[in-house]
Amino acid sequence: MKNIKQAALAAAIISFLAFTIIATNWKVKGDAVIEFTSSKVNGSFGGLKATIVFDKDHPEEAKFSASIDATSIATGFFLKTSHAKDALGTDDHPFIKFVSTEVSKSGNAYLAKGNLTLKGITRPAVIHFTFDDKGAQGIFKGDMKVIPKDFGIDRMGTPPEVLVKLTVPVVKS
Numbered sequence: 001m002k003n004i005k006q007a008a009l010a011a012a013i014i015s016f017l018a019f020t021i022i023a024t025n026w027k028v029k030g031d032a033v034i035e036f037t038s039s040k041v042n043g044s045f046g047g048l049k050a051t052i053v054f055d056k057d058h059p060e061e062a063k064f065s066a067s068i069d070a071t072s073i074a075t076g077f078f079l080k081t082s083h084a085k086d087a088l089g090t091d092d093h094p095f096i097k098f099v100s101t102e103v104s105k106s107g108n109a110y111l112a113k114g115n116l117t118l119k120g121i122t123r124p125a126v127i128h129f130t131f132d133d134k135g136a137q138g139i140f141k142g143d144m145k146v147i148p149k150d151f152g153i154d155r156m157g158t159p160p161e162v163l164v165k166l167t168v169p170v171v172k173s
Contacts (some may be wrong), residue, residue, distance in 0.1 A: 020068075020086055026052040027173035029137065034166055038159035041084065043075035045096070045139055052140075052170060056105075056131050059110050062103035064127075067095045070118075087155045089119045089149075093160075098125065118151040127166070140168040 032048040041143040047069025071090045075081045088096075098113035109130045116125035129142025146162045148154070 010092060023053050023058075026054060026138065026170040026171045027054075029171040032090045032163065032166065032168040036162050038162045040157060040159040041075055041080055043081070043084070045069065045074075046072035048168065050168070054131065056110075056133055059103045059105050062100065062110075062112070064098065064100040064103070064112055064114065066099075070094055070096050078156045083155070083157070087153050087158060093118075093120045100126070116144075116146070118146070118154060119132050121151045123150050129166070135159045136172045138169065138170050140166065142168075143167045 022046055028048055028050050031063055033045070034045040034048060034100045036045070038041055048066060049068075050066035051125070052062075052064055052065065052066075054064070070088050071085065071094050072089070073081060073084050073088065095117075097117040098112075098114055100112045102113045104113075106128070109128060112127040113127060114125060114127075115116050115122050125144055125146070127142045128141055132139045132141070133152045143163060143165045147160070148158050148162060
């Protein structure tokens with residue numbers, strides 16, 4: 001009986017250590033590029049903050065939690081930027097957030113399924129991404145499609161779909 005308890009304890013410790021070894025924490029290094037394109041407007045966001053736990057060999061253990069400063073939206077045209085801020089409700093909802101619920105491998109890339117919160121409304125979303133691992137550094141590149149009306153963004157002139165592209169340089173933390 002004592003041997004069974006010791007074996008169970010050893011298995012639990014090994015499982016914990018295996019997770020600790022597998023899970024790699026990453027910190028955003030420098031400025032991430034968050035661009036969006038649509039049939040009606042193009043632009044970018046700044047102010048990405050993220051908690052990233054990712055190992056390319058064990059994506060099922062990954063966790064992403066990120067927010068961007070919605071007030072940082074820039075379209076290159078003052079009036080369009082002002083309209084976009086208004087449509088996003090940045091006065092009441094200054095952040096856009098994504099929290100993963102599941103990460104998996106998909107061919108040579110990965111899928112991060114999760115919840116996107118925009119203008120105070122949360123909906124399921126999927127980010128398709130790659131990870132270029134350079135040892136203690138790396139770069140996540142990904143994209144996701146957003147349907148603005150799903151988030152209550154339905155001003156006249158709002159595009160039916162927006163493609164968001166992400167380039168996020170990271171360093172192990």
